[in-house]
Amino acid sequence: MNSKEIIENVFWVGAQDFKRRLFDSLVPTPDGTSYNAYLIKGSQKTVLIDTVDPTMSEVLLQNLVSLNITxxxxxxxxxxxxxxxxSIPFLLRQYPExxxxxxxxxxxxxxxLLNINPEKIITIKDNETLDLGNFTLRFIFAPWVHWPETMFTYLQEPNILFSCDFLGSHFASTDIFSKDLDEILPQFKLYYAEIMMPYRAQIKSHLQKLDTIKPAIIAPSHGPIHLLPSRPISAYKQWASDNVKNETVLMYVSMHGSTEKMANHLLSELTRQGIKVHLFELSSTDIGKLASALVDAGSLIFGGPTVVNGLHPLLAYAAYLVSMLKPKARLITMFGSYGWAQKMQEQLLNILSSTKAEVIPGVFCKGCPNNESMQALSNLATEISHRHKSFGQESF
Ligand SMILES: Cc1cc2nc3c(=O)[nH]c(=O)nc-3n(C[C@H](O)[C@H](O)[C@H](O)COP(=O)(O)O)c2cc1C
Structure with missing residues (x-):
């Protein structure tokens, strides 16, 4: 796809990757992604902001050539x-100066990472500016969204923030602009869940910087450019806040159906109590959808059988994902079936040991759940419902 003008002398020169289906060997990208690079032609200096994935270096070069960038x-x-x-090493060979x-x-x-000659690198400090003639760039350090070195570049006069991964989304499209967040909300939320959610404290602090500069346009490094930034900013504010919704994520796996019976009973009891349940059967779950559901949920429920003295590996994976993504849920509980000795709980809690959520005792049954087990699950649903209500009215 060719370069596109954002405003006069400011261009998108990146690459759309319609084929990519997995990022970081972890994040599903059902709609591909884009690698956004931006060119600014100042009256005195020409600047490229970020490059593209090395698999698409030639696309970036063609975009620069088509703009006669020598x-x-x-x-x-x-x-x-x-x-x-x-693609920086490749570009330094094309543009050696x-x-x-x-x-x-x-x-x-x-x-x-890239073996770039340190002598080719000029370092700047937080809030330092770079004069391009008719444009001025300001560098705003934004650590931990999502690496320690991440920063924003702010084009002051036309008020455009190049926000890097912050407010990005994995979404390939010939339309590089977004005026309506709803059109990309699933991809935008998935990106937040998988990449940003572990860093809620830092996100809150960076959002305050955005409140000060009030950018007219936000140009992230993946997905569409936000022409109306207030909506994506307020989505991040909501997600990064401590407020949770009256929702639960119920993740389970079952080999022979006993845990599944328990999951289905919990599902209907929780629903009856007015809680929105995101149900994930883990052998067929899209991990991206699971991650997105974690963003707002007030509680997390893990279900699985005891297998070889421990957790079913699929449940272990889900628990590890939760511990890595650090959702803001305030409550965790569990349930499951076993044959002779229940051993899944201890392993599960070990994996989740770094989460701050309160753990409430789970329900376990030997073999197929009987009436007593079902009653215990109904009681658990009531307990979860009470706790959700105590999270505060503003959360609902
Ligand atoms: C491969 C395998 C390993 C198992 N290992 C254990 C075990 O270590 N301890 C135990 O109490 N039950 C064990 N069981 C029995 C299951 O936990 C039991 O059948 C349980 O009811 C299965 O729940 P499900 O129907 O939800 O899969 C094992 C079952 C299988 C198939």
Whole structure:
């Protein structure tokens, strides 16, 4: 896809990857992704903000050639990860006079990840500016969204924020602009869940910076450019806040149907109590959908049988994902069936040991659940419902 003008002398020159189906060997990308690079033609200096995944270096080069770019003064690296900076070595060969501009931490990463000659890198400090003639860029450090070196680049006069992964989405499209977040909400939320959610504290602090500068346009490094940034910003504010919704994520796996009977009973009891249940049978679950459901949920429920003295591996995977993504749920509980000795709970709690959520005792039954087990599950649903109500009216 060809370059596109955002405003006069500011261009999108990235690449759309319609085929990509998995990111970081972890994140499903059912709608592909884009690697957004931006070119700014100042009256005195020409700047490229970020590059593209190295698999698409030639696409970026063609976009630059089509704009008759024969000289680049600075390549700004907002983030050292290869999908943003992986084409820098290639570009430095095409534009040997270019210097890379970034922060000290990113310089360290670029030299180790991409073998970039440190002498080609100019380091800047937080809030430092770069004069392009008729444009001025300001660098705003934004650590931990989602690496320690991540930063934003702010084009001051036309008020455009190049936010790197922050407010991004994995979504390939010939339309690089978004005016209506609803059109990309599933991809936008999935991106938040899988990449940003572990860093809620840092997100809150970076959102305050955005409140100060009030960008007119936000141009992330994946997915569409936000022409109306207030909606994506308020979505991040809601998701990063401590408020939870009256929703639960019920994840389970079952080999012979006993745990599944328990899951179905809990599902109907919780629903009867007015709780929205996101049910995931883990042998057929889209991990991206599971991650997205974790964003707002007030509680998390894990169900599985005891297998070889421990957890079913699929439940272990889901629990590990939860512990890694750090959702804000305030309550965790569990249930399951066993043959002779229940052993899944201890392992599950070990995996979840770093979560701050309160753990309430689960329900376990030997073999197929009987009336007593079903009653215990009904009681558990009532307990969860009471706790959800105590989370506060503002949460609902
Ligand atoms: C491969 C395998 C390993 C098992 N290992 C254990 C075990 O270590 N301890 C135990 O109490 N039950 C064990 N069981 C029995 C199951 O936990 C029991 O059948 C349970 O009811 C299965 O629940 P499900 O129908 O939800 O799969 C094992 C079953 C299978 C198939």
């Amino acid at each position: 000289k680049i003064d600075f390549i700004i690296s907002n983030h050292a990860e290869q999908d943003h900076s992986g 270019a210097k890379v501009v970034t922060n000290e931490k990113c310089k360290d990463q670029l030299t180790h």
